[in-house]
Structure formats: structure tokens, C-alpha cells
Amino acid sequence: GENVEQHPSTLSVQEGDSAVIKCTYSDSASNYFPWYKQELGKGPQLIIDIRSNVGEKKDQRIAVTLNKTAKHFSLHITETQPEDSAVYFCAARDVTGGGNKLTFGTGTQLKVEL
Amino acid sequence: DGGITQSPKYLFRKEGQNVTLSCEQNLNHDAMYWYRQDPGQGLRLIYYSQIVNDFQKGDIAEGYSVSREKKESFPLTVTSAQKNPTAFYLCASRKGAPNEKLFFGSGTQLSVL
Secondary structure: OOOEEEEOOEEEEEOOOOEEEEEEEOOOOOOEEEEEEEOOOOOOEEEEEEEOOOOEEEEOOEEEEEEOOOOEEEEEEOOOOHHHOEEEEEEEEEOHHHOOEEEEOOOEEEEEEO | OOOEEEEOOEEEEOOOOOEEEEEEEOOOOOEEEEEEEOOOOOEEEEEEEEEOOEEEEOOOOOOEEEOOOEOOEOOEEEOOOOOOOOEEEEEEEEEEOOEEEEEEOOOEEEEEO
């Protein structure tokens, strides 16, 4: 099955700076990579996703890049704001067994300081 | 409003007791999932179901059971065989191929008395 590693586990940035979170995956056949944001006591919410036929995707202050050759993908948040503080999870779609499962990274606690 | 509803928000289990976590969705999604979240760890898949009356074990199914009698509902039972049940449990759903987007409920925190 798929294995996803995520770094760093904690990240502290000053308001207005950029934040980058990186993930690697093991199965070269994986083809879908979402990112989720989880606030305290709540369920994760999808913030952006990318498919393997695309190298980069942007949505306002958030962007995701994918390097299929190296099997890694990254989340970039620019002009960070205090409300960006949360836990962020990356995931990859496990293509075994029909491709109906997502394997998640261990999460990054992002803290945006004033 | 369409969405995924998990209940209760907090649940306490006594030694040797089975407890059931509820998950209901009105999104008309075909697939439903249960994940377990422990502090500082990622989400680990317990069970998933792609259609009514069918479900598959995930990575950590031991000590858990599920049913899928209705499209809208996917309850999870934490049995007494699960020796370390304290965790945050998340239910999720997905429309079905080719749509991969997974939507989560707000979770149930289960603790042992």
C-alpha cells in the first residue's frame, strides 16, 4: 500500500511570511493528492488538491506543487494570517484495491505569530 | 444544509462495553469511511464502504465493526476487543468515481472511563 511522509511536524512563521509543508509518497501509481486543514476539535476540510497530470495548482494564497519523478508534493501558503494557524494534512490516493482509499501524512501544526 | 453529521460529539466507554458512533450524510454520496485520529498522528483508516450492504476493512479494523444498511448511514461500533479506544473518530464520505474529493464530519471524541 501507499506510505506518505510529511515534514515538518511543527512550523512557526511570522504573520505575512510564507509557509511550506512537504510530503513524499511511495507508490508511483498514486494519482491524486489532496491537502486538508483541521482546526481544533473539528474535522479536516479540503483546501486544495492536485492530480498527477498537473505540476502546480493555485488558489489565492494557497498553491500545491507536484514532482512525480521525485514522488513529492508541497503546500505553499503565502502572506500567512493568524487564521491560517491549524493542522495541515497531506494525502495520496492508494490505487490498490480499486483506488478508493486515501493515505494521510502525520500532519503539520502551523502557527502564525503576530 | 447538506453535510455529514456525527454524534455524539463526546462519548465515554466503560470497561468491557460496546459503544456505537453515528454517522449520517445527506449528500447522496456513495462511499463512506471511518478514520481514527490519535494526537500527533495522521488519520488511519478503520473501515470503508463503497455501496450499501458492502464494506471493507481498512488498516486498523481489529476491535471495530460497521454496517451499511442505508446509503445515508454508516455507524461504527467500538467493541470491548478494542483495548485502546481513546481517540478522535472521523467519518467521511465521497460521491464516487470519478470524484475523489473526501468530505469529513466534525468528529466524535471517545474516552475510556
